[in-house]
Amino acid sequence: MVxxxxxxxxxxxxxxxxxxxxxxxxxxxxxxLGMTRVFFKRGTQLMVLTLAVFALLGAGDESARVNDLxxxxxxxxxxxxxxxxxxxxxxxxxxxMRAELIAAVDRGDNDDMTLQVFVQKYGxxxxxxxxxxxxxxxxxxMPYLVLALGLAMVTLxxxxxxxxxxxxxxxxxxxxxxxxxxYFRDQARKDTEA
Numbered sequence: 219m220v221x222x223x224x225x226x227x228x229x230x231x232x233x234x235x236x237x238x239x240x241x242x243x244x245x246x247x248x249x250x251l252g253m254t255r256v257f258f259k260r261g262t263q264l265m266v267l268t269l270a271v272f273a274l275l276g277a278g279d280e281s282a283r284v285n286d287l288x289x290x291x292x293x294x295x296x297x298x299x300x301x302x303x304x305x306x307x308x309x310x311x312x313x314x315m316r317a318e319l320i321a322a323v324d325r326g327d328n329d330d331m332t333l334q335v336f337v338q339k340y341g342x343x344x345x346x347x348x349x350x351x352x353x354x355x356x357x358x359x360m361p362y363l364v365l366a367l368g369l370a371m372v373t374l375x376x377x378x379x380x381x382x383x384x385x386x387x388x389x390x391x392x393x394x395x396x397x398x399x400x401y402f403r404d405q406a407r408k409d410t411e412a
Contacts (some may be wrong), residue, residue: 245343283323283329284323285302286329288302288316288319289302289324291336291344292343292345293306294315302316315336321335
């Protein structure tokens with residue numbers, strides 16, 4: 219197999235012999251340059267929009283934060299109600315705790331810090347739900363684990379009950395199943411045919 223030689227034509231000679239190719243190359247370069255500008259412009263706009271979203275992400279309605287945090291905490295007066303829904307008449311805790319919560323949000327404390335302050339002051343019982351870290355994970359896992367173990371136990375007990383032999387009273391006839399039933403049917407056919 220013979221490989222033809224590669225001929226390299228200088229660009230000046232190519233432009234003289236193929237002027238249409240030069241115009242096409244110039245127009246494609248302009249098109250690529252225009253597309254690059256469009257992509258750069260759109261990319262810049264997208265970056266500015268992304269930065270604006272992240273900058274304003276924390277800026278929200280303070281009453282919504284108070285509402286969210288208040289529903290994540292319990293009133294410690296013993297009524298076992300969510301802090302913002304405590305309607306215990308004469309509750310000495312809920313009004314004070316709500317005021318502390320509003321003050322923490324007004325100071326600009328983040329949610330985790332506010333919750334930690336309440337936990338340090340009132341104990342872990344102030345949290346409406348256990349945290350999902352450390353030993354508190356057990357509180358999230360145990361109900362599902364107990365349910366699964368209970369279903370497995372019920373299944374095992376029912377299988378054991380179904381597989382045990384049937385106890386019949388004296389003089390009773392046991393029900394016949396399977397191959398033994400077929401044997402008695404065949405015997406009945408033979409006796410009735412003869």
